[in-house]
Amino acid sequence: DTAVSQTPKYLVTQMGNDKSIKCEQNLGHDTMYWYKQDSKKFLKIMFSYNNKELIINETVPNRFSPKSPDKAHLNLHINSLELGDSAVYFCASSRLFSTEAFFGQGTRLTVV
């Protein structure tokens, strides 16, 4: 059983389109995250959610809108995609703020 799963794994789309990435965790964790890994492989947090509530938004453009329908899901919707949005997006979860984090396999987004 996959603990943290993301769909799709690959996403190629044109500039200006709107797309969504879905994330689900079956670990019973309360906290979920979105991270972005840029072309230099540097990982940086975008959002943190706890019990469906947004905790942090790390100066991410408002074209990015996370939505958590329940504790097990955290989806990422991106409007008006730009070339600079091309990256690998990782979903993660942890039981509490301070406990071990588990990551999904990533979604490679390519904007052309």
Place this chain on the structure above:
Amino acid sequence: KQEVTQIPAALSVPEGENLVLNCSFTDSAIYNLQWFRQDPGKGLTSLLLIQSSQREQTSGRLNASLDKSSGRSTLYIAASQPGDSATYLCAVRQVGGNTGKLIFGQGTTLQVKP
């Protein structure tokens, strides 16, 4: 502002060698430090989590140490194997804010040659 640095950026060793990967951080006010492994085109696999009150953690051939006061952690890999080839990332979780946010280093890409 917390900054995490990993040195070296890349490392190539022959199979069987013991090796040490380094991670340093500028702010010692951390909850814990987590080591991950990332294979090409794959996600992050958690290797070890060290709480701020701990000095080391072990899992199989891996041993991670933490010296919070000096802002350093090391990941020791014993008897390296070609299957250990991957990028190793360390990340710290800051005290305060209750966000769970991990701050990552740039990673060390390890190649173990048969």
